[in-house]
Each structure stands twice: as C-alpha cells, then as structure tokens.
Amino acid sequence: MTPTAPTAPATVAQALAAAVARGVDRLDAQLLLLHALGRAPHDRAWLLAHDTDAIAGTAWASLSAQLSRRLAGEPVAYLLGEKEFHGLRLHVDARVLVPRPDTETLVDWALQCLEGREKPRVLDLGTGSGAIALALQHARADARVDAVDASADALAVAKANAQRLRLPVGFSQAHWLDGAASGYAVIASNPPYIAAGDPHLPALRHEPASALVAGADGLDDIRQIVRDGPSHLAEGGWLLLEHGHDQAPAVRRLLEARGFAEVQSRVDLAGIQRCSGGVWRTVK
Template identity: 50%
Template sequence: MPLILHNLLQHATAMLATALDLGTREARLEAQILLCHVIQQPRSWLAGHDRDPVHAGQAAAFDALLQRRLGGEPIAYILGEREFYSLDFKVTPAVLIPRPETELLVDLALERIPAGHPCRVLDLGTGSGAVAVTLALHRPQAEVVAVDQSAAALAVAEGNARQMGARNLRLIQSDWYSALDGEKFDLIVSNPPYIAATDPHLAQGDLRFEPAAALASGADGLDDICAIVRSAAAHLHPGGWLLFEHGYDQAAACRELLAQAGFEQVASAADLAGIERVSYGLWVS
C-alpha cells in the first residue's frame, strides 16, 4: 500500500513532538516544512493534497531529513537556508542562524541611513551576511563593509551577497575593528555574541549546533559588546550611530557602557515580544 501524505505527516508530527518536546502545532509545521522541501511544493499545496500518495523515494528522503531533525539538528542547517527580512539566506553550521528578532536591528539601522544618499555602514560579525546584505539591498547608495573573523562565515556571506546582487558590499576578515586601518563610518551595527559562557541554554536545542564563537562572550556575556563599544568612537564620523543586539536582560548594562564611552541619545528598543533587544547611541565628538 502506498504511503498517504496525511499519514506520513501525522506520524512525523508525533515523533517530533515527543523527541523535541514541541507543541503539536509547532511539530506539524516542522514536519510540513521538511516534507515540502522534499516534494518541492509550497506549504499551501498540502491543504488540497493531503490524501495524495507519496512515492517511496520521496518518503525515504523525507525520513532522512526527519531523522536529522529528531537528533536535534536545526531545520535551517538541514535545509541550508533561512528567511530573514523576506530574503532567503543560505546558512551552514559555520554561521549563526538568522533570527526574526534581529530584524529590529535592521529596522533601526534603516531609519538612520538616508535613502538615496551615500553613506558608509559597518557590520561587525556579519556571519551569513543577513544584516549587511539586507542593508546593502535596501540602501543601494550606501557603501556597506562587513567583517567577520571566520573565513568560513565570510564565504557564506559572500555567496549570499553574490546571489542577491548586493554589489555595494565589501567583506573583510577581521577580529572586530582590527583590519579596518582607521576607516570611519556613519553607522556601525552588530549582532555580536552575548550569551554568558556558563549559560545552560548553550547545551540545549538549536544552540548546540551553532558556532560557539558566535554565541558566548565571557562570564556575563558582555565581553564582545564591551570591545565593540570601547573602540567604536575611533571608527565613527561625528553624528554617527552605533547599534547592537544583546540579551533579554542586558539592556541596562549596555546603555551604561554606551554612556560611559561618551555616546549621547543612548536608548534601547524593544522587539515585538516587548523585550529590549537593541541598544544604541549617537557619537557627537
């Protein structure tokens, strides 16, 4: 008897819910995403075809992906891509998986980059290039520079920039500002590591598979943020902004770091969940 799409999804949903401690809705969504990747159809297609038979080859390919997910591997790495700001970015285990909350960083940056006017933007720790490529595409008159200390991450970012046609983006291998030779910018953005090195979440869920260097940053998670804030003024034009993402409980500490470094108009912005996710300041001197 041929496998029926509905039955295949129902079985996979139950397995995912049990193995990964997911709610039924989330487990079914993951099962649908994996199956649609195999059969090369949008999720909307499933509604009218849930009684269709599934070919043995498709069922085997789906099961192979399902087993990887049951082992905890993130879907983004299994599929090799993740949507960010309505763009499809290629991702590998060499880079952090782009997350929806980081779109707030892009929103705030775009508010500070004049449309149609030249300016210079720096993205520190670009990873997949999600932030830098998005900014470059939305502000084609800007010169965007993106740095990462990982050559493997830069290769992923370069592929995304090329695929999406972000020609106004320059990629540099650098440990934060070290390779920038005194270059100055109108805006600096970053989604740096900000998790405390001893945080138990690093050993749970998707984080187990993501690059540790892109996640953890010292005993309180603020080591890299401190380094970014401390040296930002040397790379900002007067009137330039520094914006960076941070953890759910780090906003007050980040504002204090910005104020101590001489930034003005220091503030934090909340994401859709009401969590202060991005802090920023204006460099005037």
C-alpha cells in the same frame, strides 16, 4: 518472530501525521515535508490542497532522515539549507548562526538612522551569513556597506549569499574593528552575547560556539566594540548592538560610560529590549 517494519506513509497527509507523531513540531514537519517533496518552504497551502497525493518512498526516506536530525536538535534552517531574513532568502549551514527574526529589529533601526543621509557608509561586525549587511544593502542601494567576520568559513557563506543576491557588499576577515576604516554613519553588530555558563547553550550545540559565547557575563565582545567604535564612526554616527533579553541596562551603561549620546534601547516583536545603541558626537 521478527517484528514487522512500520509501513511507509502512502499519502502526503499520512507523511505529515507520521512526522508529527515522531515528536516534531507541526510547522517544522510541514517545512521538512515540503523540502523532501522538492517544494518551496512558503508553499504550505499546497500540502492542504494535495493531502491525498501519493508520496514516493524516496521522499519519505529523505524526510525520515531529516526528522531524525531535527529530533537530535539540528536547526530546521540547516536541514533546509536556507532561512528568510528581512525579505531575503539566505543560504545557511553549520558554519554560521541561523539568522533570527529578532535581528530584523536591528536592521530596521539602522535604516532609520540612515534616513536623510546620501550614500552613507555602513559597517556590519560579525556578519555571519551576511544577513544584516545584505538586508541593509538591499534596502539602501546607494549605501556602501562593509562587513567583517573573524571566521573564513562564515565569510564564505556570506560572500556566496551576496553573489547569489547580486548585492555589492564588501567583505573582509578581521577581529571586530581591527583594521576597519573610519567615517561610518552606522556600525551595527549582532555579536556573541551568551554567558559561558548559560543553561540554554546545550540547545544551541549545532551552531558555532564562537558566534554565541562572550565571556563570563556575555558582554566581553560588546565591551570591545563599544570601546573601539568611536574611532570608526563619522560625526553623528550610530553604534547599534543586539544583545540578550536581560542585557539592555548593562549595555546602555557601557555606551554612556564611553561617551555616547542619546543612548536608548529598541524592543523586538515580543516586546523584549533586544538592541541598544547611541550616537557619537565629538562636539558636545
């Protein structure tokens, strides 16, 4: 006897329960259900108010396909096509890393470094989706914000985000500081910082490896940025770097060895030393 196919959920609440029963995290299931229903991701209260509403078969089919992709490890942001970062809604896909809340620590620090500076110049290295550059430009309309990435695909995503958000960031394709201008008040970067053999890499297989891995210890790109950064900073300019949860001491040592002053680290919302930086002064 041929087994009967499972009955499709009839209501919003049943669809959510079915999604969770398949092993998807409840929050992820809520976001994907809202997406399948054509609603905004912040509209979770709607699910409670309309839990007895009927769900169309087409919506369930769409949700079911998305759940399968999520269970295979694909980030929710790729499935939704967007991610909120520092108050901005950014479009993202597999060409760029998903912006993480941890990186908002870097943005907030950069904004502090820009306080009291009129029309400052800022550079975002390895911009990806444009998250850092766009957040800084949004917060400081008077700033001239430049952003570079070695990936043409990433730049296409970033430029589209800038155009949609109407933020005048200047984008260019380059490998880190190759061909960059000088006189920046802040250079900020969230570079690759995962070691080549890190056991967490398989969980990130859907995101671009070139934006994740940086040599045997994860510090190859940070070393290059620290080495070359001073040539592009204004007097008293800051170099700010995001790094791994256990890399702060090593990054501070690199900055101090290069001659940066006031070298320090900042913690993210979890209390982890997530960013390190220093100020460049030619007059000691």
